[in-house]
Amino acid sequence: xxxxxxxxxxxxxxxxxxxxxxxxxxxxxxxxxxxxxxxxxxxxxxxxxxxxxxxxxxxxxxxxxxxxxxxxxxxxxxxxxxxxxxxxxxxxxxxxxxxxxxxxxxxxxxxxxxxxxxxxxxxxxxxxxxxxxxxxxxxxxxxxxxxxxxxxxxxxxxxxxxxxxxxxxxxxxxxxxxxxxxxxxxxxxxxxxxxxxxxxxxxxxxxxxxxxxxxxxxxxxxxxxxxxxxxxxxxxxxxxxxx
Amino acid sequence: xxxxxxxxxxxxxxxxxxxxxxxxxxxxxxxxxxxxxxxxxxxxxxxxxxxxxxxxxxxxxxxxxxxxxxxxxxxxxxxxxxxxxxxxxxxxxxxxxxxxxxxxxxxxxxxxxxxxxxxxxxxxxxxxxxxxxxxxxxxxxxxxxxxxxxxxxxxxxxxxxxxxxxxxxxxxxxxxxxxxxxxxxxxxxxxxxxxxxxxxxxxxxxxxxxxxxxxxxxxxxxxxxxxxxxxxxxxxxxxxxxx
DNA sequence: CGTACCGTTGAGGTGAGTCAAAGTAAGTGG
DNA sequence: CCACTTACTTTGACTCACCTCAACGGTACG
Numbered sequence: 409x410x411x412x413x414x415x416x417x418x419x420x421x422x423x424x425x426x427x428x429x430x431x432x433x434x435x436x437x438x439x440x441x442x443x444x445x446x447x448x449x450x451x452x453x454x455x456x457x458x459x460x461x462x463x464x465x466x467x468x469x470x471x472x473x474x475x476x477x478x479x480x481x482x483x484x485x486x487x488x489x490x491x492x493x494x495x496x497x498x499x500x501x502x503x504x505x506x507x508x509x510x511x512x513x514x515x516x517x518x519x520x521x522x523x524x525x526x527x528x529x530x531x532x533x534x535x536x537x538x539x540x541x542x543x544x545x546x547x548x549x550x551x552x553x554x555x556x557x558x559x560x561x562x563x564x565x566x567x568x569x570x571x572x573x574x575x576x577x578x579x580x581x582x583x584x585x586x587x588x589x590x591x592x593x594x595x596x597x598x599x600x601x602x603x604x605x606x607x608x609x610x611x612x613x614x615x616x617x618x619x620x621x622x623x624x625x626x627x628x629x630x631x632x633x634x635x636x637x638x639x640x641x642x643x644x645x646x647x648x649x650x651x
Numbered sequence: 652x653x654x655x656x657x658x659x660x661x662x663x664x665x666x667x668x669x670x671x672x673x674x675x676x677x678x679x680x681x682x683x684x685x686x687x688x689x690x691x692x693x694x695x696x697x698x699x700x701x702x703x704x705x706x707x708x709x710x711x712x713x714x715x716x717x718x719x720x721x722x723x724x725x726x727x728x729x730x731x732x733x734x735x736x737x738x739x740x741x742x743x744x745x746x747x748x749x750x751x752x753x754x755x756x757x758x759x760x761x762x763x764x765x766x767x768x769x770x771x772x773x774x775x776x777x778x779x780x781x782x783x784x785x786x787x788x789x790x791x792x793x794x795x796x797x798x799x800x801x802x803x804x805x806x807x808x809x810x811x812x813x814x815x816x817x818x819x820x821x822x823x824x825x826x827x828x829x830x831x832x833x834x835x836x837x838x839x840x841x842x843x844x845x846x847x848x849x850x851x852x853x854x855x856x857x858x859x860x861x862x863x864x865x866x867x868x869x870x871x872x873x874x875x876x877x878x879x880x881x882x883x884x885x886x887x888x889x890x891x892x893x894x
Numbered sequence: 895c896g897t898a899c900c901g902t903t904g905a906g907g908t909g910a911g912t913c914a915a916a917g918t919a920a921g922t923g924g
Numbered sequence: 925c926c927a928c929t930t931a932c933t934t935t936g937a938c939t940c941a942c943c944t945c946a947a948c949g950g951t952a953c954g
Contacts, residue, residue, distance in 0.1 A: 484889070486807050506792035541784050548791045549749035564911080565727050566941070599901060612942060614902055630901090630951095646727075807943080809909070842933060855910055857934055873919090873933095 423449060423472045423523055424496060431498065431547060434539040446529040451521050458499070458514035458522050465503040465510060467526040471495055474520020475581075475596050479604055480512040489604035490552075492517070492597075494581055498547070504530065505548060517596040567616050570606040572644045575626065575635065586634075593633035666692060666715045666766055673739060674790060677782040689772040693765050701742070701757035701765050708746040708753060710769040714738055717763020718824075718839050722847055723755040732847035733795075735760070735840075737824050741790070747773065748791060760839040810859050813849040815887045818869065818878065826878075836876035 421432060422444050435443065447470070452458060458469060461480050471493055478491035478499065490512070493499050503510045504527065525533075534541050575583075575593065583591045595602075603610045620626045625641070627634040635641060664675060664686055678686065690713070695701060701712060704723050714736055721734035721742065733755070736742050746753045747770065768776075777784050818836065826834045838845075846853045863869045868884070870877040878884060 484808050484812075502792045504792075505788045507789055508793065535781070538778070538781070538784070541781075541788070545748040545784070545788060545791065546750055548788065549745045549747075550751065564729050569727075598899095609943065610901075611903085611944090615942090618902090841931095852911065853933075854912085854935085858910090861934090 421447075421470075421523075423447070423521075424470060427496070430496060431540060431543040434537060434543050435533065436537070439533055439537065442529060442532065443525060447523045447525050449521060449523050452516040452519065454516055454519050456516045458516065459510050461510055461513045463510045465500055465508075465527070467500070467524050467528075467530055468498055468504050469500045469514070470523040470525065471497050471499060472521045472523055474522075475517040476520060476522070477515050477517050477597075477601060478512045479515065487604050488607065489601060492578070492581070492605070501544065502548065502551065505544070517601070567606060567608045567612055568619060569645055570608070571602070571613065571616050571620070572625075572641050574602065574606055575633070576641055576645065583635075588636075589638045591635045591638050593635070595631045595633060597631065664690075664713075664766075666690070666764075667713060667739060670739070674741065674783060674786040677780060677786050678776065679780070682776055682780065685772060685775065686768060690766045690768050693767065695759040695763050695765060697759055697762050699759045701759065702753050704753055704756045706753045708743055708751075708770070710743070710767050710771075710773055711741055711747050712743045712757070713766040713768065714740050714742060715764045715766055717765075718760040719763060719765070720758050720760050720840075720844060721755045722758065730847050731850065732844060735821070735824070735848070744787065745791065745794065748787070760844070810849060810851045810855055811862060812888055813851070814845070814856065814859050814863070815868075815884050817845065817849055818876070819884055819888065822881075829877075831879075832881045834878045834881050836878070838874045838876060840874065 421440065424432075427433070432440070432443065449472075450458075452474070458476060459465075473495055476493045476499060477489055478493065479487055479489035481487055491499075493514075499514055499522075500510065534544070578593065578595065579591060582593045582595055584593075586592050597605070599610045599613050603613045606613070608616075617626070617628050621628065624636065625644070627636075664683065667675075670676070675683070675686065692715075693701075695717070701719060702708075716738055719736045719742060720732055721736065722730055722732035724730055734742075736757075742757055742765075743753065777787070821836065821838065822834060825836045825838055827836075829835050840848070842853045842856050846856045849856070851859075860869075860871050864871065867879065868887070870879075
């Protein structure tokens with residue numbers, strides 16, 4: 409390891425170049441080294457699974473590249489997606505801390521790179537670092553969990569609204585600002601995935617998309633979406649645009 | 652404090668007489684004393700609120716007597732109940748660890764007694780006790796959170812099934828075994844509360860109850876419920892009865 | 895160039911919501 | 925103890941958003 413690196417730089421994981429907002433930022437330099445030497449980087453092709461529902465957790469995963477969909481099959485056989493995770497985020501920590509099998513399957517939506525921080529490493533890191541523990545406690549407490557993570561599955565809310573809400577939620581990750589207040593998306597989601605996220609059937613998603621297109625609110629070309637006027641999205645969900 | 656008490660007995664909170672399954676069982680005797688001297692016991696009448704959605708958390712609450720309903724109003728104005736908490740359980744810990752305002756309102760379903768363990772005490776307890784932290788991490792990770800805590804709000808699952816599932820979930824708390832495989836309930840829930848728990852309207856709950864009565868599956872007299880054959884409940888949800 | 899998956903479209907059914915009104919129970923005050 | 929208010933519960937009629945099933949066109953990929 410390059411001795412000329414400052415302590416500040418050393419607090420970064422080789423892979424992720426994470427910022428101060430994530431849990432590892434609590435790590436001491438020696439801990440970062442432990443993290444760097446014991447984590448296992450894995451590549452997954454689109455469609456691959458990072459872990460499966462009911463698997464025994466191996467540790468905590470860091471997504472360093474690409475996007476991952478978290479979904480589960482409930483007792484009644486329904487597929488429900490409740491999270492979409494991208495670079496710089498962790499997955500699998502709920503099961504790790506619950507000391508229980510994975511409640512969800514993590515599927516690569518795009519080709520992606522994921523680092524596994526093995527349980528052994530996690531234990532060592534957590535044992536010596538109360539601040540890190542506190543950080544994970546907070547993450548866990550704020551994570552809506554394998555339930556309605558996106559708050560998109562509320563009854564009484566029409567699919568149309570849920571779909572638009574989804575777009576708004578995905579804007580930060582996949583939206584590219586165009587001229588005026590237009591936004592373009594390149595979603596890594598199949599219709600089925602969208603359906604699982606908003607709690608509907610793929611056919612209904614298709615139909616709802618058609619509606620949105622007829623109203624000129626959002627134009628879908630496959631997985632590419634054009635939103636001419638962002639305001640209209642906020643209008644539909646009935647929430648004022650946050651500054 | 653009675654000097655004759657054994658250390659074993661001292662590990663019990665004066666109020667709760669809790670068992671080994673709850674977080675405080677990790678406490679040292681000195682910590683238990685701290686807990687006993689700083690906690691604030693409060694009584695609430697039926698209908699009273701223990702804390703309100705968007706309130707700043709004051710600490711963690713222990714329910715020592717009575718039942719509490721956790722519910723929230725989401726961005727679309729829907730009331731959703733996601734938890735029913737009884738004696739020996741904690742509430743408010745999610746917001747405490749999230750370092751965020753309460754995501755839900757806690758309402759007393761019955762007259763009840765609740766102890767507040769103030770944030771200061773919590774900090775002191777957690778700081779000196781990694782095992783306690785680990786315990787809360789697990790609790791948090793296993794708690795489905797302010798989402799569909801009871802897994803009763805899944806789309807595609809008819810209200811009838813959700814209602815029966817609710818009964819099965821509430822059996823441990825409110826069910827009293829009768830002759831044969833019959834069970835009697837005395838629920839502390841209004842129709843509206845049931846509706847909020849299963850994600851439906853009160854009218855629909857009424858109608859569904861009527862259906863169940865016509866089929867001889869469950870007979871409701873106000874808040875008293877007679878279930879002549881428990882098997883039938885399991886049959887409806889399509890899950891074999893767990894041993 | 896076929897196989898498999900994804901996406902679209904149509905027809906038809908229905909579970910649960912909405913609205914409105916009446917009935918019932920529960921608590922309050924004179 | 926009764927009159928009154930207030931909240932809870934039930935019932936009915938109506939509507940519709942979404943599901944289901946089924947068929948077909950597109951597109952990707954070996």
